[in-house]
Amino acid sequence: MGTTPSLADHDTTGTSSDGGGPNGGRLGALRTVAAVAAIAAIIVVLAVSASYLRDENANRLLQVLLAIALGVVGVWAFYWAMDRGVSALPEALSERVRPIVFVGPAAVILGVYLVYPAINTIIISFMDRQSENFVGVDNYIDVFTKSDTLTSIRNSILWVIIVPVITVAIGLAFATLVDKLSKRSEASAKSLIFLPMAISFVGASVVWGFVYSFRPAGFGNQIGILNAIWTALGNDPINWLSVQPWNNAFLMVIVIWAQVGFAMVILSSAIKAVPSEIVEAARIDGASEIQLFWKVVFPSVLSTVVVVWTTLVITVWKLFDIVYVMTGGRDGTSVIAERMVTEFFKNFNFGAGAALAVILFVAVTPVMVINVRRFQAEEAIR
Amino acid sequence: MTRLRWLILVAVFAMVAAACSTGGATTTTAEGGGEGAGGVEGVEFTLFGAPTGAEGDAMSGFVNVYNKEKGTNIQYVGSDDFENQLRIRVEGGDPPAVAFTPQPGSICGFADDGKLVSLEDLGFDIAKLEADSGKFWMDLGKCADGKHYGLPWFPNYKSLIWYVEPTFEKEGYQIPETWDELLALGDQMLADGYTPWCFGFESGNATGWPGTDWIEDIYVREAGADMYGKWFRHEIPFNDPSVAKAFDTFGELFFRDGFVLGGPENVSAISFKDAPLPMFDEPPKCLMHKQGSFVTNFFPEGGEDIVKFFPFPTIDGNGGAMGGGDTIIVFKDDPGIAQVLQDWVSADWECVLASPSGGTASKYGGHGVAGVERLPGNKDVPVDCYETDTNKTLAKVITDALASNSFVFDGSDLMPPEVGQGTFWTGMVDWSKGKATKDVIDAIEASWPS
Incomplete structure (x- = not known):
């Protein structure tokens, strides 16, 4: 969940700069809008299905099927839509954005699931049992x-x-x-x-x-x-x-x-x-x-x-x-x-x-x- | 090709959207109820608890009887990982409307964070609840603001000693009523060529708990319920002389030569589930065993006809009743829910919860799941709610204890987990292998979190 908003932000900034760009024709603008819409749709699908997976009262069988579909197709669909969206951008811009789009999610996920917890663990180790007050090196x-x-x-x-x-x-x-x-x-x-x-x-x-x-x-x-x-x-x-x-x-x-x-x-x-x-x-x-x-x-x-x-x-x-x-x-x-x-x-x-x-x-x-x-x-x- | 891909994408989107709309519908119904303040018809909520399997089916059975009788739409959800799940849901801002917890020690943690609705605010009559279920149990849910947050529901019972009835009859043994008689009976059995006791402390990562039950039962008799309260609240240190005395008293029995089958140093290798089994050998390899009311689940077929129980004997003339129990906590302030809970703790509905058929006393039948019986948490529940003789007798003992306010909770469940689920357990294991009482209780005291 944490990764998707940042990516969305990222992409809207890309679009707005494109809108003001000199070589953005009407067709280009339309393609850009379509690309952004596709990406937004994918993100909405992922977000909505993720929240459905957490719904306790939902049908279990549907949840399982959705989880499999999401795992197998979701990642692929995400990258595919991103790639499509980037391709729809004007060429000069798309070449600059493409690496970020592909490495970005991995970097964000690594940060959220590896770097942040490691730093947080170090901080917590200097706090009390409920992580409310700093206690110095007492735990050590x-x-x-x-x-x-x-x-x-x-x-x-x-x-x-x-x-x-x-x-x-x-x-x-x-x-x-x-x-x-x-x-x-x-x-x-x-x-x-x-x-x-x-x-x-x-x-x-x-x-x-x-x-x-x-x-x-x-x-x-x-x-x-x-x-x-x-x-x-x-x-x-x-x-x-x-x-x-x-x-x-x-x-x-x-x-x-x-x-x-x-x-x-x-x-x-x-x-x-x-x-x-x-x-x-x-x-x-x-x-x-x-x-x-x-x-x-x-x-x-x-x-x-x-x-x-x-x-x-x-x-x-x-x-x-x-x-x-x-x-x-x-x-x-x-x-x-x-x-x-x-x-x-x-x-x-x-x-x-x-x-x-x-x-x-x-x-x-x-x-x-x-x-x-x-x-x-x-x-x-x- | 590209078009096909888009089609697939749209199809996935549609499928997900459809799935979500059904999901959405379920969630809205779950929050809909509780408008009619007077009656309970149409009240809807989710009840969250620890029982799963047959025990969980019995909970669902009970809830279904209620739904059918009162026109409510309540759902029971059980989890093997109840304690963690509850904590996660509460901290994630998504608590269940109502839960029942076997760990009364956790109630005030939630209440002090403002997550729970007090029984006072829900309109319960505290004096009546204290009369029905005992002040001790009610006080476990009494938190920093002086209000009560735990609603006693159904207990289990641990102050029991199981014995081989045919051998007792054959040898003419009398049921011991005092600690000294219990020791003397053991000596007599030893002289007659029997091994008096079976013990088993092994229980996976909870190994040692059966030993803590002994100490607790002895302590509440020697030191009294007030001291017992001070002990688990750490108002006296764990290595207080009164605690050492309880260990020494237990040692008189536990370490007496020939009293324990397999030797006291080995009991931590015997599963508490296997411990009663030698009583069923022919001839029996041991004649007595102490464990809670749930021990009958480990008996072989027809075992309850051979092995019966007597209450834990008095010490210095003092009795006591010790056990555990499930306590209801409420996360959602809703008059409809309050009304439902008023019903559930009444004698009528505890009777439905009690046994598969509700015995001969139930107005509404029982929960319908064979083999599951639950002891009463209300002193007015008639013993005729039960089907088996063992549970009828147990129910009588419990209702008497509740009525006389002599029912106390398993102390280790009320201590902080470092001790109650940690060093107290391992301390019993070390003690059983011969570590000195003083060293054991000093180590437990040192581990008590500040």
């Missing part, structure tokens, strides 16, 4: 003094140190090993390892909830595979997810399980891109397979390793779902993103939630910078 002091947020920061740091490294290591190992297999078994081995990627973190949590399932004596048989094995060995069942601090490790296993496929696929293609001449030359020089890996293959794929690692670091900083579903942050398992959601949507303490969001933002930034720098350096080489 709270974050760094309260025991539950301190635990979440400690855990998040552990997650970021442990999970990406292990995931990349296992992914690289798999990628190197499957590379030695025959074509067909390589494909099937890869797809098996890649399979968990297709499951959402919430889905993975449900699966692993069964693995870690625990029933105290008197409440039936153990249905969790881990406890089934554990009790078969003659031990008493264990409530895995409440054993501090190991429960954090049990949660990390889930992310590693889900993300190893991603690391493997990317690294595998990087390994395949290592020129066979170099590998063969090393073999002829008498390098063992292990030397080959550390001296030839690994340095060649190092940049890919860094890319995969940074992606995983960002994923893990932002991780929320697995902790929320599996333990809800109890028993010392909370992480920053999970605390943030709890502060925002459960406690309605917007100040504290925003402060955690800003901390997360700051934590992710250096990794983003590394990633972008690397990307640019590689582009420069090409």
Whole structure:
């Protein structure tokens, strides 16, 4: 909704300057009016249908159909009408307006949905729980003094140190090993390892909830595979997810399980891109397979390793779902993103939630910078 | 080609316009009613609430009976995400005309922002409401300006202990009436080779709440309703000695050797829905379990014939009745709506809300949805509105508590969410695993938002 009025304004200014222009004939004026009318019509259609979508008493089926139509046709119709409208303008003007018309909506949407919320979040983090008064850095002091947020920061740091490294290591190992297999078994081995990627973190949590399932004596048989094995060995069942601090490790296993496929696929293609001449030359020089890996293959794929690692670091900083579903942050398992959601949507303490969001933002930034720098350096080489 | 495109565009426009005009028609009718101040005929509004599924169908059923009987056109809309949706709609300037909320703690937030219409302004007789539904419940909706904004509708009840009746009969166990008798009964069961208690604190992200119910039931008996009010309003600190005492009293039972099936340190891994099930094993693996009136939903078929309930025993001679409930709030000042709500909280219409058929007492029948029964929020609702014996008994307990003003609300629902839905819950989990009472209540006190 926020985007449409600004565009309309934009266009009317374009028309009025055209009306006063010297080469605007009667036909040109008519075309311009028609173009503006078409654009106005599209905007009205979009606005009216958007308000209809929010009408609670309206027919649900019609709403669904309209939403699909709007999503598929609406954007196309909007750009098409804009393009038509711009084409109808006098040529000199239309060439100047066209880029604005095409980039404008994206820029506005980016501003409204990305830049504005980011700035607003920073402002809110210096305000009280209802965002009514400025409280200075109180929220940040709270974050760094309260025991539950301190635990979440400690855990998040552990997650970021442990999970990406292990995931990349296992992914690289798999990628190197499957590379030695025959074509067909390589494909099937890869797809098996890649399979968990297709499951959402919430889905993975449900699966692993069964693995870690625990029933105290008197409440039936153990249905969790881990406890089934554990009790078969003659031990008493264990409530895995409440054993501090190991429960954090049990949660990390889930992310590693889900993300190893991603690391493997990317690294595998990087390994395949290592020129066979170099590998063969090393073999002829008498390098063992292990030397080959550390001296030839690994340095060649190092940049890919860094890319995969940074992606995983960002994923893990932002991780929320697995902790929320599996333990809800109890028993010392909370992480920053999970605390943030709890502060925002459960406690309605917007100040504290925003402060955690800003901390997360700051934590992710250096990794983003590394990633972008690397990307640019590689582009420069090409 | 171009012409075709224009045609499509026009067609889309026409379709959308048509769709909108129907939508527009629905909205206007929704705002039309409420002109005849005397009667309710033709009154139209949307009632917004949390129940969905069978519970939601029962609400719609109730509203439909009323519409048919009185010629109104009221619509019920339920949402699983009620609390958030309500907040969003109110802040977005599009509140429902009438809503009913299970969180009385949220009422004054809306009222203080000037979003609600007070019961005084709607012409309700506050003294009568206090007599019908208890002053405690009415006071929950009494806000900064001294007016009342919450209209009690229907409660649920938590001060209950469920027990395996056949075993009680076989062993000749007496229903305990005091806390000491309850402990002694447990010892007796232990001596007879039974495990007395089943507990289950697990409830997803709400894990720990069943433990808070224990503390609340004990606290209201030990410290009294006045202190209970001070406790949830934070007029005394959470680590007050009276609170520590309630934890210690609970600990006498909870941590007594062999009292808890599976061990006290494991109860946070047992779902509150699974917790009653060992009572139905043959022979029963535990004999007693405390949970609210809704526990019967988790019983196996015919379970209500085996597992019955007795009221939570007295402590130091003091009883109490603790539960939750749904409270009506009104966003639109309209005499027609006020008239409808007067009807709804009357004994006659609570009877329709009570059960599928309205029992033998209802003038207008019931809401028509099998399996859904709701306890009465008005002391005058006859027990004959109910179909099941369990609910008849419960209804009697509730109406007595309402009449004697001894009905108090679940305290954790009234505390700020950081505590009531946060550290109090997690504190119970930590406590069940052996963390010292003092550390637990100090941590909860530290988390109370200033």
